[in-house]
Amino acid sequence: MNDAVQIAIKPRAQPTPAAARAALLEDPGFGKVFTDHMITARWTAAEGWHDVQLRERAPLSLDPAAAVLHYAQEVFEGMKAYRLADGGVGLFRPAENAARFARSAARMAMPPVPEDLFLRAIEALVRIDKDWIPSGEGSLYLRPFMFATEAFLGVRPAAEYTFCVIASAVGAYFKGGAKPVTVWVSDDYSRAANGGTGAAKCGGNYAASLLAQAQAAEHGCDQVVFLDSAEHRWVEELGGMNIFFVLDNGVLVTPPLGGTILPGITRDCIISLAHDLGLTVEERPYAFEQWQADAASGRVREAFACGTAAVVASIGEVRHRGGAFALGNGSDGAVTRKLRDRLVAIQRGAGADEHAWLHHLA
Numbered sequence: 001m002n003d004a005v006q007i008a009i010k011p012r013a014q015p016t017p018a019a020a021r022a023a024l025l026e027d028p029g030f031g032k033v034f035t036d037h038m039i040t041a042r043w044t045a046a047e048g049w050h051d052v053q054l055r056e057r058a059p060l061s062l063d064p065a066a067a068v069l070h071y072a073q074e075v076f077e078g079m080k081a082y083r084l085a086d087g088g089v090g091l092f093r094p095a096e097n098a099a100r101f102a103r104s105a106a107r108m109a110m111p112p113v114p115e116d117l118f119l120r121a122i123e124a125l126v127r128i129d130k131d132w133i134p135s136g137e138g139s140l141y142l143r144p145f146m147f148a149t150e151a152f153l154g155v156r157p158a159a160e161y162t163f164c165v166i167a168s169a170v171g172a173y174f175k176g177g178a179k180p181v182t183v184w185v186s187d188d189y190s191r192a193a194n195g196g197t198g199a200a201k202c203g204g205n206y207a208a209s210l211l212a213q214a215q216a217a218e219h220g221c222d223q224v225v226f227l228d229s230a231e232h233r234w235v236e237e238l239g240g241m242n243i244f245f246v247l248d249n250g251v252l253v254t255p256p257l258g259g260t261i262l263p264g265i266t267r268d269c270i271i272s273l274a275h276d277l278g279l280t281v282e283e284r285p286y287a288f289e290q291w292q293a294d295a296a297s298g299r300v301r302e303a304f305a306c307g308t309a310a311v312v313a314s315i316g317e318v319r320h321r322g323g324a325f326a327l328g329n330g331s332d333g334a335v336t337r338k339l340r341d342r343l344v345a346i347q348r349g350a351g352a353d354e355h356a357w358l359h360h361l362a
Contacts, residue, residue: 010055011056180313
């Protein structure tokens with residue numbers, strides 16, 4: 001596809017009535033309330049990207065032999081559109097999502113979606129469904145994804161793909177809103193290994209984490225923390241979020257990117273905002289036993305997880321096979337709160353956007 005190819009607009013004939021939509025937006029939860037439209041596009045080896053449509057959200061038709069169902073060629077992104085303080089609508093760092101989507105596709109031997117197509121698709125969907133953005137703290141969660149559709153059985157990259165974008169009106173990711181979460185440290189399962197797909201945002205990574213997440217839930221925890229696959233010693237990331245530790249000297253420590261950790265866009269923002277506040281950020285390995293010792297001595301004052309869905313979530317308690325330990329006093333720490341407040345203000349157009357992260361829709 002080239003820039004001259006346009007998105008065919010085929011609006012839903014009877015959009016959801018305003019009253020019905022308002023009722024759904026009163027308490028949307030997360031990932032359960034979907035908008036009226038979606039974007040679809042096709043790729044074939046012969047034609048490249050083509051047949052790009054904005055159309056009514058509807059079930060997709062797949063051949064039973066579609067490659068994604070057998071060999072898991074699939075990647076996705078997560079991003080949000082916000083109702084801004086001035087009444088407009090904004091996207092947060094969408095070009096970063098486009099770039100990561102392309103990197104994920106390359107790792108999974110899939111054709112990258114051109115950044116221009118990715119961004120135009122996102123913008124078109126948000127514009128037509130902007131009335132689905134909840135007021136207050138809610139947002140419109142956008143899910144671009146791509147999967148292999150060629151019908152064949154054989155271990156090789158597929159020759160046909162579909163790119164799709166759907167949108168979901170969402171509230172808080174964790175039930176009860178912003179409050180410290182409890183995490184379970186898994187010593188049975190690993191999220192990723194060197195040379196694997198840890199740095200790609202592909203469905204298989206999340207499928208592999210679900211058993212550990214279920215284990216965390218059995219222990220009364222909100223999320224699972226994964227250690228490295230080689231030594232089962234070094235903290236890497238949560239099931240769907242990156243992690244930071246705030247030391248008593250004001251230094252922030254976060255595990256380094258090295259192929260096993262997803263390069264989170266929120267993670268990158270936190271590092272930049274911490275620097276803005278004059279804080280030192282160290283991207284270095286941090287052992288679980290060190291975390292325990294530092295929590296006991298008071299050296300670790302705060303810990304938090306971050307990602308698009310939850311934004312910034314303070315960690316209040318850590319549970320593991322050997323017991324449990326608490327962090328802070330059961331509420332957000334000062335550094336965690338300050339970073340979250342600054343980030344949320346930028347995302348919603350209520351704070352100084354010195355890094356030009358907010359993309360205003362015309």
